[in-house]
Amino acid sequence: xxxxxxxxxxxxxxxxxxxxxxxxxxxxxxxxxxxxxxxxxxxxxxxxxxxxxxxxxxxxxxxxxxxxxxxxxxxxxxxxxxxxxxxxxxxxxxxxxxxxxxxxxxxxxxxxxxxxxxxxxxxxxxxxxxxxxxxxxxxxxxxxxxxxxxxxxxxxxxxxxxxxxxxxxxxxxxxxxxxxxxxxxxxxxxxxxxxxxxxxxxxxxxxxxxxxxxxxxxxxxxxxxxxxxxxxxxxxxxxxxxxxxxxxxxxxxxxxxxxxxxxxxxxxxxxxxxxxxxxxxxxxxxxxxxxxxxxxxxxxxxxxxxxxxxxxxxxxxxxxxxxxxxxxxxxxxxxxxxxxxxxxxxxxxxxxxxxxxxxxxxxxxxxxxxxxxxxxxxxxxxxxxxxxxxxxxxxxxxxxxxxxx
Numbered sequence: 435x436x437x438x439x440x441x442x443x444x445x446x447x448x449x450x451x452x453x454x455x456x457x458x459x460x461x462x463x464x465x466x467x468x469x470x471x472x473x474x475x476x477x478x479x480x481x482x483x484x485x486x487x488x489x490x491x492x493x494x495x496x497x498x499x500x501x502x503x504x505x506x507x508x509x510x511x512x513x514x515x516x517x518x519x520x521x522x523x524x525x526x527x528x529x530x531x532x533x534x535x536x537x538x539x540x541x542x543x544x545x546x547x548x549x550x551x552x553x554x555x556x557x558x559x560x561x562x563x564x565x566x567x568x569x570x571x572x573x574x575x576x577x578x579x580x581x582x583x584x585x586x587x588x589x590x591x592x593x594x595x596x597x598x599x600x601x602x603x604x605x606x607x608x609x610x611x612x613x614x615x616x617x618x619x620x621x622x623x624x625x626x627x628x629x630x631x632x633x634x635x636x637x638x639x640x641x642x643x644x645x646x647x648x649x650x651x652x653x654x655x656x657x658x659x660x661x662x663x664x665x666x667x668x669x670x671x672x673x674x675x676x677x678x679x680x681x682x683x684x685x686x687x688x689x690x691x692x693x694x695x696x697x698x699x700x701x702x703x704x705x706x707x708x709x710x711x712x713x714x715x716x717x718x719x720x721x722x723x724x725x726x727x728x729x730x731x732x733x734x735x736x737x738x739x740x741x742x743x744x745x746x747x748x749x750x751x752x753x754x755x756x757x758x759x760x761x762x763x764x765x766x767x768x769x770x771x772x773x774x775x776x777x778x779x780x781x782x783x784x785x786x787x788x789x790x791x792x793x794x795x796x797x798x799x800x801x802x803x804x805x806x807x808x809x810x811x812x813x814x815x816x817x818x819x820x821x822x823x824x825x826x827x828x829x830x831x832x833x834x835x836x837x838x839x
Contacts, residue, residue: 597656
């Protein structure tokens with residue numbers, strides 16, 4: 435532990451409060467991979483067919499994925515690459531936060547949450563996902579977990595094709611009754627419950643996003659999605675057959691107390707019914723990008739996730755040949771998705787094709803002090819913009835608080 439602590443402090447100091455993270459790829463045992471993660475084609479099943487194909491890349495994560503008995507205990511957790519560039523000397527971002535505390539995430543997050551409270555991911559599925567919800571904080575606490583608010587942004591740079599069904603379902607049609615939903619849930623083991631017949635769908639618009647509160651049933655469409663979210667991985671799957679794939683009953687109740695797993699009314703109680711049938715759902719949760727000040731001819735920064743109590747995100751675009759110093763009021767993680775140049779003291783470049791387990795120069799974590807001081811970023815391309823996605827916790831002072839038409 436002493437050696438790890440020493441390495442943490444050395445790396446943090448050498449990076450001037452900025453850490454370079456190692457790519458984290460996560461398999462899922464359901465659905466089909468979209469293959470837009472910039473992972474080598476030979477590596478999507480590198481963990482074995484029992485684990486399923488790799489469908490997600492996680493960013494700035496201090497929590498493990500809930501991924502079944504075959505998953506290692508650190509699956510989904512981010513590691514820091516020291517300046518030696520030796521993967522054998524890597525250490526967890528969680529260890530770093532535990533060691534540096536408010537020196538890295540700031541006093542407010544440390545006092546309120548005891549560390550870094552969110553992570554983000556690329557969510558990359560060829561087919562649409564099942565209609566499901568994430569638990570509220572109250573419901574999750576009953577099984578010893580945290581609730582999961584989340585949000586989506588659809589970056590054009592990562593979406594060269596739309597997948598099989600680029601349409602997302604949210605909640606239910608306002609005329610839907612609880613009894614209608616209850617009837618579909620009771621069909622879970624009897625036949626196709628076709629629960630999305632009760633829902634409403636929106637075609638995904640690249641360059642826009644959505645906020646999804648806990649308790650809202652949703653079936654994400656097939657574009658690659660940038661997904662900032664709370665430190666949780668809990669859900670309840672309401673749809674039993676999606677794109678001809680059958681899901682077991684355990685997917686519906688895996689986050690219910692043991693004595694509630696056959697209680698359909700308890701499963702129903704996981705919903706936030708008012709939000710699910712909100713007749714103005716798009717007005718309340720659809721996110722158009724908002725240009726930040728002071729954007730200029732050298733760079734443009736936009737809020738792409740905002741107007742909630744938990745998470746936010748920006749998209750930063752730096753024009754060819756330009757250098758800018760960008761300040762933020764909170765710690766953040768980030769991923770370079772286009773271009774190359776410098777990010778603080780580090781070389782930076784968007785990955786084109788990674789092998790599983792390989793290091794990269796595309797992902798960083800920026801401490802609160804470094805963010806407030808400002809990060810100097812250079813785009814070394816003569817022609818291509820440099821594009822960076824930045825994910826924050828709940829404490830960025832400039833995050834827009836409301837969605838405007």
